[in-house]
Amino acid sequence: MAVAKQDNPVTQTSINHSVQHTSRMTNSTHFGFTTVSETEKARKVAEVFHSVAARYNLMNDLMSMGLHRLWKRFAIDVSGAKPGDKVLDIAGGTADLTRLFLEKTGSTGEVWLTDINNSMLSIGRDRMLNDGKSVPVAQCDAEKLPFPDNYFDRVCVAFGLRNMTHKDAALREMWRVLSPGGSLIVLEFSKVWKPLQPLYDTYSFKALPFMGKIVARDDTSYRYLAESIRMHPSQEELKQLMQQAGFERVEYFNLTAGVVALHRGYKF
Numbered sequence: 102m103a104v105a106k107q108d109n110p111v112t113q114t115s116i117n118h119s120v121q122h123t124s125r126m127t128n129s130t131h132f133g134f135t136t137v138s139e140t141e142k143a144r145k146v147a148e149v150f151h152s153v154a155a156r157y158n159l160m161n162d163l164m165s166m167g168l169h170r171l172w173k174r175f176a177i178d179v180s181g182a183k184p185g186d187k188v189l190d191i192a193g194g195t196a197d198l199t200r201l202f203l204e205k206t207g208s209t210g211e212v213w214l215t216d217i218n219n220s221m222l223s224i225g226r227d228r229m230l231n232d233g234k235s236v237p238v239a240q241c242d243a244e245k246l247p248f249p250d251n252y253f254d255r256v257c258v259a260f261g262l263r264n265m266t267h268k269d270a271a272l273r274e275m276w277r278v279l280s281p282g283g284s285l286i287v288l289e290f291s292k293v294w295k296p297l298q299p300l301y302d303t304y305s306f307k308a309l310p311f312m313g314k315i316v317a318r319d320d321t322s323y324r325y326l327a328e329s330i331r332m333h334p335s336q337e338e339l340k341q342l343m344q345q346a347g348f349e350r351v352e353y354f355n356l357t358a359g360v361v362a363l364h365r366g367y368k369f
């Protein structure tokens with residue numbers, strides 16, 4: 102699909118990229134701690150984000166006690182984004198990263214807000230518009246990005262990779278759309294420093310679903326959050342996945358004792 106920068110954010114910038122999972126339909130995978138078919142996983146992940154979208158930002162502030170704002174700012178700084186850059190925010194949801202990238206790239210840059218989930222994306226797009234900011238928006242699956250090869254200077258995925266069924270395919274797509282010299286930033290929950298594990302487990306499996314129930318009227322989605330974090334590759338495993346997808350000079354930074362890790366890799 103050709104990519105064109107569009108001027109009208111409301112009527113022209115939403116690209117619906119329908120996804121056909123054909124040969125992969127019968128394979129099994131995990132949804133949190135449960136084994137499900139790949140199509141079932143995609144459906145369940147979509148359900149989670151349709152359900153939490155309206156309270157997503159409030160829950161993020163409560164659950165992380167505001168720390169997610171610092172993690173995201175750090176990610177933007179480490180990305181090296183600069184005025185004029187073309188940036189792709191994958192699984193951008195409610196547009197936190199898109200907004201921060203826009204501050205770096207300025208009016209000469211181009212920052213795309215993308216996500217597979219219409220409920221999350223609508224909130225992200227509306228937040229941008231309410232701020233008087235116009236960015237191109239595309240509803241698309243990270244595993245099949247509707248952008249040409251070598252198009253972006255920076256690609257970012259924050260707290261999204263964990264939910265993807267084929268992380269390897271998604272990372273290869275991120276590599277494909279990056280221009281040589283460009284970098285990928287992956288911000289994601291990771292493996293916490295071992296001595297903190299018991300405390301972190303109690304917090305994740307008891308406090309998070311409780312907060313989800315009170316604030317978002319949905320404890321199941323926040324139980325999935327805790328489980329999906331445990332199923333996500335460790336810092337070193339994700340580094341290897343990125344290298345296998347073609348990224349070079351891959352390194353990571355542990356944030357808040359490894360609750361979150363920021364990975365950066367380059368395409369040369």
Ligand SMILES: C[S@@+](CC[C@H](N)C(=O)[O-])C[C@H]1O[C@@H](n2cnc3c(N)ncnc32)[C@H](O)[C@@H]1O
Binds near residue numbers: 191243
């Ligand atoms: C936890 S939210 C993160 C939103 C935002 N990046 C942030 O940091 O606040 C995860 C997002 O990943 C999106 N997502 C899940 N699977 C995806 C896929 N295959 N392709 C694109 N986005 C996906 C969800 O729809 C959801 O909006």
